[in-house]
Amino acid sequence: MKMTILSVLISVCMFVLQSCEKEDLSFESGDIEIEIKTGDHWLHDFPLFLGLTKKNPPQFVIWLEDTSENYISTVFATYKIATEGWKLNDGNRRKESLPHWCHQRGVVYEDDLFIPTKNHPLTDGITGATPNENKTIKITPVNLKKPFVIKAEFNHSVDFNNYYPKNAKKGDNNYSGGEMGSGQPAVVYSATIYPETKNTVLVLIGHSSSDGSDGDIYQDTQTLTTAKTIVKSINVIINK
Structure with a gap:
């Protein structure tokens, strides 16, 4: 797959127990604001x-x-996916967590x-804990040509339902990593940003492979x- 080199300055509010308030961030012309x-x-x-x-x-x-x-x-990228920081995974690398990305x-x-x-994690500057509430991410792109696409992928662990049960067998169409796997597969959202775009919404385009x-x-x-229903909306605002 062809890799495109891009210099992107990323300014992200990190979270531990509380989400970042929007007013904590300041935006300048050209900045991209992503509101989850x-x-x-x-x-x-x-x-x-013991129950x-x-x-x-979610991880996203x-x-x-x-x-x-x-x-x-x-x-x-949230911390667990970026650093293999899973707990109770019993050695499972969780390839089914966010496989499209x-x-x-x-x-x-x-x-x-x-x-x-763990030995080869993502760069610290683009990782953070998952917020418990709404989150705003600021991107300051450098030499990013439009149009381009913003994608987001979200997943819960052990989010089983009738079609993706925990007892599904490896090789079955609905297998999702076993008892401590994903359950329902990751959901993927997308939006295309054009030169004239001022604001837009990422839309659900489908789900990833259930077994990764x-x-x-x-x-x-x-x-x-x-x-x-993990996400209510993902809004993108281009500051002109």
Whole structure:
């Protein structure tokens, strides 16, 4: 896959327990503002032990492509996907977590998977903890030619439903990584930014491979339930 080199200055508000307020960021002409509004299923019950659960936000990545689907640059990635920071995964590298981004990025690691490792994580400047509430990301692009595409991919762990059960067997069409895997596959959103674009909304274009075996987009989302309500909206504002 052809890799396009881009110099992008990224300014991201990092989160630990609270989301960044929009007024904490200042925007200048040419800046791109990405506003993620959380949906009803942004926080998901993750099982711990003895019947206890923890409210977990999703893992997600935002990146840029050209209009021929060539990867340009990642602008934000949550900590777990960027550093292999999974817990209770029992050695599972979670290739099914965000496979469309992984394959579009096209970096193959020592175990022949496309997902970053502890030894080779993403750059710190583009990673951060997942916010529990709405999030605003600021991008200051340098020499980025329009049109280009903004994509975002979101996924919860153990987000099972009737079609993607935890007992699905490896090799089945609905296998999603086993008991501590994804359950429902990652959902992918996209928007094309043209020279005249002032604001737009990323739209749901489908879901990723449920087992992470490829980087394709599957447009039929009828088998998804709660995964479609992780995000309420993703708004993009181009500051002219």
